[in-house]
Every structure is written in structure tokens, then in C-alpha cells.
Amino acid sequence: MTLTSKLRAGIASAAIALFAAPALADDVKIVASFSILGDMVEQVAGDFADVTTIVGPDADAHVYSPSVADARAVAEADIIFVNGMGFETWSDTLIAESGTEASVHVATVGITPVLVDDETDPHAWNSLLNGVIYVQNITAVLSEAVPAHATDFAANAEAYIAELTALDAQTREKLGALPAGKSTVVTAHDAFGYLADAYGLNFVAPIGIDTEAEPSAQELAALIEGLKEQGASALFVENITSPALVQQISEETGLKIGGRLFSDALSERGGPATSYLAMFQHNLGAIVTALEAAGES
Template identity: 75%
Template sequence: MTFLKPVFTGLASASFAVAALPGAAFAHDLKIVASFSILGDMVEEVVGDMAEVTTIVGPDADAHVYQPSVADARAVAEADIIFVNGLGFETWSDTLIAESGTKAPVHIATEGITPVEVEGEVDPHAWNSLLNGVTYVQNIAVVLSEAMPDHADEITANADAYIAELKALDAETRTKLAGLPADKRTVVTAHDAFGYLADSYNMTFLAPIGIDTEAEPSAKDMATLIDQLKAQGAGALFVENITSPALVQQISDETGIKIGGRLFSDALSERGGPATSYLAMFKHNLGSLLSALGAKADS
């Protein structure tokens, strides 16, 4: 894992505090920090109103290239518990945590998940399998139950209810995607963020950019991908909420494959958007895939 030294440049627009509303009352004074919006939502679902949750990388923001701010360092310094994704996703987190001087324990939410490799690299986007999402929630619940033993029963109840929703959506996803014909199972996105979705639901995802959105595809790589798509086709192209649509538009222009919409890969949407929670994100992505690939969403 490569860790980049962050530049603290004041309160970045992508940072935000979740549930830190004026006058908000929490059943416990525990301060929890989560590294990015999807993980922060999972933590909130488990802890409910029993603690304050602050998320570092907010909605529609790219955690791959994020530069932590002074406000982020302060939040980490004051935290009692820190959750990170791990698997090399937050390249900035070790430096941020070390320089903040925090005494909080750091918990890796992907503990116990078997990594998937894409083009020889570990794919950190493990949440793109709903059953992996169940593991995230179980890990979070264990940590919070130990940290707040007086609320362990409530935390367990919240986690159990949430896991039941995730498992139900996983079963629905499998049923709906199982109906796709072989020639509709290849999808192109902006970067390699959907390896776990592909692995879990028998799909193929291609991308001009690898795991890290900071990389730039070479002209040769783009030409190879475009030639492959001209020869073999693909079900649909998708832009992502955290990346520029330019590369996907170029692929569409050169292959004639239509852009099927926007997928949420590494971050939730802003308030009012279609993906303001992990469950909503997955439902939106599933619906977008089914619509673009010619399957009925209610099949």
C-alpha cells in the first residue's frame, strides 16, 4: 500500500460532518470517524442516534485523490473510534491518523473479506458485493458493542435489521441479474470499481482506468479497449459520480455504444440525489444496469 503525504489546506468542500446538527442529542458521547461516505452510512445505520458520526470524504467525492484538511485532522484527533475501509483504498489515511496525534483505535471494516484482484491489483471496493456489505456491518457492530456495552442490545438489533435488508436486496439482485443473456453481461465504466459486483453476480466490467482514479489511460490502452469493444461489443457504458465523463463519452463516440446512465461507485450522492445511503446506492445501480441492459427492473 502506498501512502501519500496529505496537504492540509483548510476545510475542503468534500468534508462534512454527519449528524452534527445544532442541538443534536446523542445517547452516548462517543465520537466516531469513518473515512468515506458509504462506510459512514453503514456506521450510522448500526449506531443510530447513540453516537456522533463524522465522515471524512463526503458525497460525490473521490477518496482515491482526496487531500485531508485541517478540519479532518481535528476530527480524527478528537475521535474515540476510527473506521477505515482498508485494502489500500484510503492512501492518505495512515498519514492523517499519525499526524493528528489521535489515540483512537483504528478498525478495518473489510476484515475477513476475501479480496478480489482486478488486472493484478487488489480491488478495495469490497462494498460492491452486498454480502461483503453484511461483513462490514458485522465488523462495525462488534466494535461498537464492545465500545458501548450498555447499548449492545440496541446495536445488535440495528445490525440484524440492516443485515436482513442487505441479504434481501442481494437475493433480489441475483434473481434480476440472472435473467440477463450472455451478450448483455459486459459493462464499461470509467474506472475499475466493480470487481466485487462482477465476481458476485456473474458480470464483466471493463474500464479505461484501473483501480486508482488518479491514473490516466495511455493512448495504447484506450485504443486496445476500443478495438475490443468494436469486436466484441458491450451491454452498456456508464459514467460514474466521482469521475469525469469524458473518457466514457469518447468510448461511446468511437464504438457507437450508448451511455446507459450514471453509477455510484466510491461515494454516495448529495442529499436529494438517488444514492443517499448504501442501500439506495445499490438499488439505483441495479435499476440503472437492468434498464440499460434491456431487462425489466420488476422481472
């Protein structure tokens, strides 16, 4: 059975379930496309909605293949949030084939896109002030959809935004105190353009914004040669990509791997990045530690 056939079978089952047991009026079912966005939605919705995430922790949304369970969740949803900016290439097909009557909302509306090699970088959450825009967009949607709890959503959002802006100020302070000239960070793929743009860092990577792409031997050799000539201060693997390329860069440049960054997904339960705030705190701590060490060498 093909994936499309499986999805259609799942959708049919979901339709039967919906007919047999309609949701309560205040039992709002929300689907978020990936784990970071799902956490933001949960922070705003609180106890007043049931949030399902399609692409879970430590999973790569760039190359994800939806399942029958995903199709069922979308078919049953009242509200769907996606990141947009070309991030979830599979989402339009999944939503269209599900037959869902849910309203679909792009969480990045109002964010100025960063371009990487003339392509739109979809990883907008890697700036905390962009994270505030995500939260404001989510709050507006939920307040309109469930006006009875608009005050609750607003209160949750206000408290959450206060945490995000406080961490943004802390990030600027910590990164601003780093030694001059020690700001180049190497990662597996181009996921940190917004962090670089917001906080004055320079990120380079062997893979572009889409993890499906692979560098040619010539491109990788040119990157390694450039790092040998110009230097870099930190090197990291990511939670959603193979460490092989980063290990090769480490071996050929002498750069020590400074740990693992969480780029496109949260960590599994028990990990260091189980929420958007925790993810940013972990990444910030790892980057600062590596760049401080580079400044002392």
C-alpha cells in the same frame, strides 16, 4: 502555510478544545473515512454515536487531500473506521499526525479480496454479502466499545442485514433473468470487480482501480478496438470521475451511455444514492435497464 502545517495547527486547536470541554462518557465520536462506510456505521450506531465522514458525497477518496477540519475530527474521535485494502492512501498519515488516541478499525476484515491486474480491488462494498461483513465488523467494534448499547447495536445490525440480504436475493434474481451473453458493462474505472464476481457480470474500464491513473492513448485505443470487436452491452459514467473518457468511448464505439453509476461515494442530498442501500438499488436498476435494452436490440 503547507497542508502539514495547517493540519498541525488544526490539531493543536482540537487539543485545546478537548481539554476545555471533555466529551460525555456516552457521547461516542466516530470517524468514518468515506461516505459509504459512514452510512453503514450510522445504520448500526443509530442515535448512540456522533458519526463524522471524512470524504463526503460525490467525492473521490482515491485522490482526497485531508483538511484542517478532518484533522480536528480525527483528533477528537474515539473510534475510527477505514475501508483498508489500500483504498484511503492518505489515512495513515492523517491519523498518525493527528495524535489521536482513537482506536482504528479496518471494516473489510474477513473479506476475500478480488484482484484486478494483480492489484487488490478495495471496492469490496460492491457485493452486498460483503456489505454484511462490513456491518458485522462495525457491530462488533461498537458493542465492545460501548457495551451499554450492545443490544441496540445488535438490533440495528440485524434489521439492516435483513435489508441487505433481501436486496442481494433480488439482485441475483434480476440479473439472472437477463438475456444470455448480455453481461458486459463499461465504466470509467475498475470499481465493480466485486459486483462482477458476485453477480456474474463482466466489467471493463479505461482506468484501473485507482482514479489517479490515466490510460495511454495506445491503451485507450486498444480498449476501444476490443469493444468494437467483442461488443459490450452497457456504458456508464460515474459520479466521482470525469465523463470525458466514457464520452469518447461512446462516440467511437456507438455505445449509448446508460446513465450514471455511484461507485466510490454516495450522492449529495436529494440525489438517488444517499445511502448504501439506495446506491445499490440505483446502480442495479440502471444496469438492468441498460442490459435489458441491449438484449432487445
